[in-house]
Each structure stands twice: as structure tokens, then as C-alpha cells.
Amino acid sequence: MTRKVEILDVAARDGLQNEPGVVPTGVKVELIRRLIETGVRRLEVASFVNPKKVPQMADAEEVLARLPKRDDVVYVGLVLNRRGFERAVAAGCREIGMVVVASDTFNRRNQGVSTDESISEWLQIAREAHAAGVRAQVTIAAACGCPFEGEVPVDRVIAIAERVAEGNPHEIAFADTIGVGAPAQVTEIFTRARAALPGIPLRGHFHNTRNTGLANAYAALQAGASTLDASCGGIGGCPFAPAATGNIPTEDLVYMLHRSGMSTGVSLE
Numbered sequence: 307m308t309r310k311v312e313i314l315d316v317a318a319r320d321g322l323q324n325e326p327g328v329v330p331t332g333v334k335v336e337l338i339r340r341l342i343e344t345g346v347r348r349l350e351v352a353s354f355v356n357p358k359k360v361p362q363m364a365d366a367e368e369v370l371a372r373l374p375k376r377d378d379v380v381y382v383g384l385v386l387n388r389r390g391f392e393r394a395v396a397a398g399c400r401e402i403g404m405v406v407v408a409s410d411t412f413n414r415r416n417q418g419v420s421t422d423e424s425i426s427e428w429l430q431i432a433r434e435a436h437a438a439g440v441r442a443q444v445t446i447a448a449a450c451g452c453p454f455e456g457e458v459p460v461d462r463v464i465a466i467a468e469r470v471a472e473g474n475p476h477e478i479a480f481a482d483t484i485g486v487g488a489p490a491q492v493t494e495i496f497t498r499a500r501a502a503l504p505g506i507p508l509r510g511h512f513h514n515t516r517n518t519g520l521a522n523a524y525a526a527l528q529a530g531a532s533t534l535d536a537s538c539g540g541i542g543g544c545p546f547a548p549a550a551t552g553n554i555p556t557e558d559l560v561y562m563l564h565r566s567g568m569s570t571g572v573s574l575e
């Protein structure tokens with residue numbers, strides 16, 4: 307049996323959000339359309355955040371409106387609070403991804419409130435999403451380290467995961483938002499998460515700041531992740547995380563997984 311790994315391409319959000327210029331909506335839509343042609347079936351396509359803070363994502367609604375409507379493709383809208391959630395649902399997102407940052411300082415810089423407040427916000431969003439029939443998942447960011455606080459204890463990451471799990475998420479992701487993680491740390495996080503969160507699918511999100519991204523992705527898979535984020539061309543970063551560079555490239559991840567006897571549904575060609 308070939309192991310199947312799901313890829314969530316985040317180029318249109320994590321990637322383009324970090325471009326210095328604003329990419330025209332039509333170019334974004336064409337990028338997403340071509341990614342779908344390669345076989346990708348789950349894509350993070352927009353972020354429903356304050357357009358004054360992230361002008362690259364100001365056209366989130368228009369992107370959603372112009373994407374091909376396909377039953378076999380899921381478009382994910384990233385949200386940081388209920389206002390963003392309401393915008394994403396109104397725009398037609400069938401899945402939303404909420405972010406809770408594992409370090410308090412980074413959470414305040416990224417979304418203007420404490421980690422605890424974001425957890426409460428997530429639990430409310432999760433209730434509303436379930437009522438509206440929208441799939442809701444949550445990412446715990448800076449899970450391998452914080453640009454402002456430094457080390458983030460795994461105990462804290464797992465404790466946050468247990469609290470967000472009360473919202474009954476479709477999936478919980480652990481993100482090495484700035485690319486400081488190493489495989490042994492990733493193995494510990496995912497192994498402990500798997501034990502602490504029975505029945506909840508796990509996803510990994512890794513950056514290549516120190517070229518450990520693919521090794522971390524492989525470690526996450528070995529420890530029980532079923533989905534990996536990646537960005538075509540390796541574009542991406544984080545506007546609120548100094549020195550964070552690209553996501554793991556989708557094409558390199560696909561290459562590594564196929565050469566390792568796994569399937570992704572994505573055509574490298």
C-alpha cells in the first residue's frame with residue numbers, strides 16, 4: 307500500500323502575502339488555477355485580515371469570487387478573528403483556518419491580542435463554523451520557536467493544542483512559522499500531539515530559513531502528520547516575523563515524497 311500524503315499549497319497566501327508588491331488578482335487566480343491543474347486539491351488562497359496591515363491580501367473576496375468552482379477542490383481562507391471568519395464565510399470559503407500563536411508576544415504582534423484571547427476567539431469561531439457547515443481547522447504558530455521570546459516549550463505547545471481541540475477542529479496544524487525547528491523537536495511535538503489528541507488529524511507547516519524544512523516535514527510524517535503545507539517555488543515568510551523566509555517548496559516536497567514511495571496526487575511535471 308502506498309502511503310498517501312495530502313499537500314496544502316499556501317503559495318497564494320503565505321507566499322504572495324510576503325511579496326513586497328501587490329500581485330494583481332488575475333495573476334493570483336491564474337496561479338491557483340495552474341496549481342489545481344498539477345493535482346493539488348487543497349489550497350490556502352487568501353487571508354481575511356486588515357487590508358491596511360496586509361495590503362497584499364486586500365482582494366481576498368475578489369480572489370474567492372473569481373476562482374473556478376469545483377467540488378473536488380477546497381479553498382482555505384485564513385482568519386485571525388471573528389470578523390475575518392465572517393468575511394471568509396460570506397466570500398464562500400468552505401474551510402477556514404484560524405491561527406493561534408504559541409508565544410504571547412508574537413500573538414500580540416500578529417493579531418493584537420493575547421494567546422488566551424485568540425484561543426477563546428477560536429472556540430467561538432469553531433462553534434459558528436460548525437453551525438454554518440464550514441470546515442474549521444486551527445494552526446498553532448511559532449510552535450518551534452518565537453522571533454521575540456526565543457524557545458517555546460513543547461509543554462506549552464501541547465497545552466494550547468489540547469485547549470483548541472475543545473473546539474472540535476477538522477485538523478490541528480503545528481507551524482514552524484520562522485523556520486527555526488529541527489527534526490528531533492518536530493518528532494517530539496507530533497508524537498506528543500498524536501498521543502494527546504486522539505482522532506484529530508495533524509498537519510505540519512515548515513519554513514526553510516535554515517534549510518531544515520524538508521527534514522522537518524519528513525519527521526512530522528513519520529510521527530503521524532497526514533497533511534503538509536508547502537508553497538510552490540518556496541515563496542513565503544511572515545510579515546510579522548523578522549527574518550522568516552520561504553516555505554518548503556511544493557515541488558521539492560512532491561519529489562521527496564514520491565521518491566520515498568509515497569503518493570500525493572500531484573504531478574511533478
Ligand code: MG
Binds near residue numbers: 483511542543553
Ligand atoms: Mg508560514
